[in-house]
Amino acid sequence: MSEITKTRIIDAAGEVFAEKGFEQATIREICKLADVNLAAINYHFGDKQKLYIEAVKSAHCEGEEDEPLLIPAEVPAEKKLYYFIEHMMTDMLDRESPTWHVELMMREMARPTLACSELVQSYIGPKFSILMSIIEEMVPATISLSKKHLLAFSVVGQCLLYRFHRPIGKLLIGDEEFESLFDVSYLADHICEFSLRGIQSISDSQEASS
Amino acid sequence: MSEITKTRIIDAAGEVFAEKGFEQATIREICKLADVNLAAINYHFGDKQKLYIEAVKSAHCEGEEDEPLLIPAEVPAEKKLYYFIEHMMTDMLDRESPTWHVELMMREMARPTLACSELVQSYIGPKFSILMSIIEEMVPATISLSKKHLLAFSVVGQCLLYRFHRPIGKLLIGDEEFESLFDVSYLADHICEFSLRGIQSISDSQEASS
DNA sequence: CATGAATTCAAACGTACGTTTGAAACGCAT
DNA sequence: ATGCGTTTCAAACGTACGTTTGAATTCATG
Numbered sequence: 001m002s003e004i005t006k007t008r009i010i011d012a013a014g015e016v017f018a019e020k021g022f023e024q025a026t027i028r029e030i031c032k033l034a035d036v037n038l039a040a041i042n043y044h045f046g047d048k049q050k051l052y053i054e055a056v057k058s059a060h061c062e063g064e065e066d067e068p069l070l071i072p073a074e075v076p077a078e079k080k081l082y083y084f085i086e087h088m089m090t091d092m093l094d095r096e097s098p099t100w101h102v103e104l105m106m107r108e109m110a111r112p113t114l115a116c117s118e119l120v121q122s123y124i125g126p127k128f129s130i131l132m133s134i135i136e137e138m139v140p141a142t143i144s145l146s147k148k149h150l151l152a153f154s155v156v157g158q159c160l161l162y163r164f165h166r167p168i169g170k171l172l173i174g175d176e177e178f179e180s181l182f183d184v185s186y187l188a189d190h191i192c193e194f195s196l197r198g199i200q201s202i203s204d205s206q207e208a209s210s
Numbered sequence: 211m212s213e214i215t216k217t218r219i220i221d222a223a224g225e226v227f228a229e230k231g232f233e234q235a236t237i238r239e240i241c242k243l244a245d246v247n248l249a250a251i252n253y254h255f256g257d258k259q260k261l262y263i264e265a266v267k268s269a270h271c272e273g274e275e276d277e278p279l280l281i282p283a284e285v286p287a288e289k290k291l292y293y294f295i296e297h298m299m300t301d302m303l304d305r306e307s308p309t310w311h312v313e314l315m316m317r318e319m320a321r322p323t324l325a326c327s328e329l330v331q332s333y334i335g336p337k338f339s340i341l342m343s344i345i346e347e348m349v350p351a352t353i354s355l356s357k358k359h360l361l362a363f364s365v366v367g368q369c370l371l372y373r374f375h376r377p378i379g380k381l382l383i384g385d386e387e388f389e390s391l392f393d394v395s396y397l398a399d400h401i402c403e404f405s406l407r408g409i410q411s412i413s414d415s416q417e418a419s420s
Numbered sequence: 421c422a423t424g425a426a427t428t429c430a431a432a433c434g435t436a437c438g439t440t441t442g443a444a445a446c447g448c449a450t
Numbered sequence: 451a452t453g454c455g456t457t458t459c460a461a462a463c464g465t466a467c468g469t470t471t472g473a474a475t476t477c478a479t480g
Contacts, residue, residue: 023234037429110320112377120381128382146391149383150400157371158364167322171330172338173359190360194408201407247459
């Protein structure tokens, strides 16, 4: 029963894969970090690829419980939207050095591999469904599903920018200025207010045309 | 005078770097595509890294002239915003297989390397400035620069989502549904309308508090 | 304690990569 | 045609990688 070896390898692999990506990570570095022999990866997982998939799986199994997104049903939809955005931004940004679980999932989002579809199914999909149901509370029932998808994408697009294009942002407006914006609740406030009006706008124009 | 060799190499390099990224691209593949000898890269550029930087440079020098963004000064700011968004979306999405110039710049945005700062300075920066000046036409002068930056980020965040997270989108809502949304002017319409209200919202709340 | 399967280990294999080399081919002024 | 700097070429070098191997070790079970 050497499950402890397997988990040590997965932890080390998650860390290294998160930092360097699949191709740039080497099993030698992973094994050194896990303090196991080189051949252990082949023995326990088969090859590098299978280890990677296990690491991604582990990323969204362990990571999810961090602070689950539980939104009280009785609050108005506007407040739910704020909770959602704030939770998403916290997950992505609010750590000194984010745990490899998040980092690895973000990497998988940026450049999907085989492990991606499962990640979408068991992690991203459920979150997206929550957002969709919040949006559905705010728009008339007559609005088409496509329009609601666009609204959801507009919300998450604003959030993801700060995760995926941070270096560009710093180069664009300067390090200090950009970092000074980088307060989760400040950003969440902005995105939420911006989006609330946008959502109203679309549902207004839909009602007018129906 | 073997400038033609250099340009053949840069073209091939741009293509391969765009498709596979810096690390995954091999100079052997580049040389084969360019139909030059292996040693040509070292002779003309020094090493792989310097070739990459030259390729990125070339990407935003040649690529820029495609269809320059010229917005007539007399149209209302709302229309300027639409032009901007539509131009950005067209650049990023509206090609069967996008020219390597765009692809390479997008790759550099997703994971910046040494070549990034120059890309920001000479390509992204100017575009961002245009967006900022459009926003400045729409908000009261009293609004802070930070708030205007947030507004600009909200606009481009919505646009970039469709470029960088297309595979996720397809997995989330289904291939056909997602691709059916993928019409540049339809998306630009949505993002523009969504953003116009968002921008108004922020400037309203600013005026109320000032 | 003895036995056999499960696990670990050091070492090596084969391959692919970026880079270097030294000679050959070319272009061009004399 | 001769000589010389520039450019191309086939071949090799050194290194790092994923993977494999077969022996050594550990461990549970009888």
